[in-house]
Amino acid sequence: MTATQAIMKREFRGYFGTPLAYVFLCVFLMLAAFLAFRDGLYESRDANLRVFFFYMPWLFAFLAPAIAMRTWAEERRTGTVELLLTLPVTVKQAILGKFFAGWAFFGIALVLTLPIVFSVAYLGDPDNGPIWTGYLGAFLMAGAYLAIGTFFSALTKNQVIAFIIASLVCAFLVFAGQPSVLKAVDSFFLTSWLTPFVEQMSFLTHYDLMQRGVIELRNIVFMLAITAAFLVCSAVILDEQKAR
Amino acid sequence: MIQVDRITKRFGAITAADEISFEVQPGEVLGFLGPNGAGKSTTMKILTCFLKPDSGTATVGGCDILRDPIGVRQRVGYVPENAPLYDDMTVGAFLKFICEVRGIDAGQAKTAIERVMHECALEGVYHQAIETLSKGYKRRVGLAQAFLHDPQTLILDEPTDGLDPNQKHDVREMIRRMGKEKCIVISTHILEEVDAVCSRAVIIAKGKVLADGTPEELRARGGGRLEDYFRQITVGGGASAAAAGSEKEGVA
Numbered sequence: 336m337t338a339t340q341a342i343m344k345r346e347f348r349g350y351f352g353t354p355l356a357y358v359f360l361c362v363f364l365m366l367a368a369f370l371a372f373r374d375g376l377y378e379s380r381d382a383n384l385r386v387f388f389f390y391m392p393w394l395f396a397f398l399a400p401a402i403a404m405r406t407w408a409e410e411r412r413t414g415t416v417e418l419l420l421t422l423p424v425t426v427k428q429a430i431l432g433k434f435f436a437g438w439a440f441f442g443i444a445l446v447l448t449l450p451i452v453f454s455v456a457y458l459g460d461p462d463n464g465p466i467w468t469g470y471l472g473a474f475l476m477a478g479a480y481l482a483i484g485t486f487f488s489a490l491t492k493n494q495v496i497a498f499i500i501a502s503l504v505c506a507f508l509v510f511a512g513q514p515s516v517l518k519a520v521d522s523f524f525l526t527s528w529l530t531p532f533v534e535q536m537s538f539l540t541h542y543d544l545m546q547r548g549v550i551e552l553r554n555i556v557f558m559l560a561i562t563a564a565f566l567v568c569s570a571v572i573l574d575e576q577k578a579r
Numbered sequence: 580m581i582q583v584d585r586i587t588k589r590f591g592a593i594t595a596a597d598e599i600s601f602e603v604q605p606g607e608v609l610g611f612l613g614p615n616g617a618g619k620s621t622t623m624k625i626l627t628c629f630l631k632p633d634s635g636t637a638t639v640g641g642c643d644i645l646r647d648p649i650g651v652r653q654r655v656g657y658v659p660e661n662a663p664l665y666d667d668m669t670v671g672a673f674l675k676f677i678c679e680v681r682g683i684d685a686g687q688a689k690t691a692i693e694r695v696m697h698e699c700a701l702e703g704v705y706h707q708a709i710e711t712l713s714k715g716y717k718r719r720v721g722l723a724q725a726f727l728h729d730p731q732t733l734i735l736d737e738p739t740d741g742l743d744p745n746q747k748h749d750v751r752e753m754i755r756r757m758g759k760e761k762c763i764v765i766s767t768h769i770l771e772e773v774d775a776v777c778s779r780a781v782i783i784a785k786g787k788v789l790a791d792g793t794p795e796e797l798r799a800r801g802g803g804r805l806e807d808y809f810r811q812i813t814v815g816g817g818a819s820a821a822a823a824g825s826e827k828e829g830v831a
Binding site (some may be wrong): 424578 | 626627653655657663666667668676677679681724
């Protein structure tokens with residue numbers, strides 16, 4: 336077993352060692368189902384999961400930072416970071432181990448929403464393409480949010496601060512695609528050349544296509560690039576901040 | 580073996596380690612002495628590659644701390660100050676985790692865990708969560724994790740701090756026993772500890788090495804008492820230290 340795997344295993348088990356994992360899974364599943372049914376998953380009389388996927392970016396924007404906030408802030412607060420990073424482990428391995436644990440946890444959360452897929456499949460004849468691409472999009476998006484959460488967790492010893500700032504950044508990345516936000520950006524900076532950049536930064540722009548069943552390389556690359564960028568920044572920050 | 584070569588580390592305006600050099604041979608227990616804030620922990624963090632020195636280098640277990648930090652960490656057993664542990668794990672799960680990270684395969688890990696549980700008198704708490712243990716047990720778990728890979732070099736940062744007299748005695752016994760063949764550095768500000776376990780002592784204050792010798796030599800220099808010598812050199816140069824302290828307060 337490599338060090339990365341060992342750290343991943345420990346972290347993953349750690350989620351289930353505290354009530355956090357169960358609270359998270361319950362809240363996530365209840366909210367996901369509630370929002371989907373409220374918006375007429377059945378009433379629309381059309382076998383698809385569009386309303387279910389529609390809310391994922393918003394749900395994840397707050398739930399992913401909640402999962403990620405502990406990762407490094409807690410290690411630094413209790414001093415265990417010194418124990419971990421004086422074992423034969425590189426900062427990169429430690430960051431990746433923890434990140435993959437969180438990502439796998441999100442994978443489980445998404446798998447547990449499959450009953451919604453089964454019930455739609457039982458009641459009608461849904462187009463499976465958009466469902467699987469929707470899941471892929473949601474999973475990739477969860478990774479990107481987790482990386483952002485990891486970054487802010489590495490930045491502070493205080494979990495609450497890590498959570499709030501990471502949520503704000505995640506929420507911004509969702510809202511950036513909204514017409515109202517784009518209009519505000521337009522009028523605030525009095526130029527329109529910035530707007531397409533802001534729009535392209537939005538998770539919605541990229542996720543939207545996936546939940547409709549369109550897989551484009553650039554959308555996948557966008558999510559993975561955000562993930563990688565924030566993980567690299569986490570490693571740099573952690574290396575710099577670990578002793579403080 | 581540990582060779583430290585003019586290590587310097589600054590935090591802003593404070594020089595935590597100022598050209599620190601010393602050597603430790605196998606079979607030696609080196610006491611790293613100094614008042615609080617002298618730079619003991621900083622030096623140990625540098626030796627275990629947790630911090631990078633601003634200048635200077637060191638060789639630990641044959642590996643250079645700058646060129647091969649992972650090699651150093653593979654060869655060293657380290658107990659950080661206050662022995663931080665993953666409190667939510669059980670003792671067994673925690674020790675298994677350390678074995679896994681260190682790449683010890685499952686079969687060897689089992690014997691290694693049994694060995695350290697015995698050495699550190701942890702039998703009976705294998706299935707207990709670390710957060711429910713007493714301070715003495717926690718500290719022994721901290722030591723146990725450092726012995727798992729049977730390192731030839733041990734770096735222990737205030738291993739007896741906060742323990743009761745009996746627990747202190749047990750930990751010192753353990754260090755003395757291991758010191759016969761291993762190369763051990765312990766930091767402390769308790770002078771009696773030096774007599775109890777160390778074969779040599781280095782006294783530092785304000786990041787500088789002030790004295791290096793066997794406890795007997797140091798005691799002779801202080802006119803028979805280690806306390807006197809310690810006060811002489813740490814407070815003697817401490818007139819300026821006190822001044823520097825009040826300056827800092829003034830700034831704050």
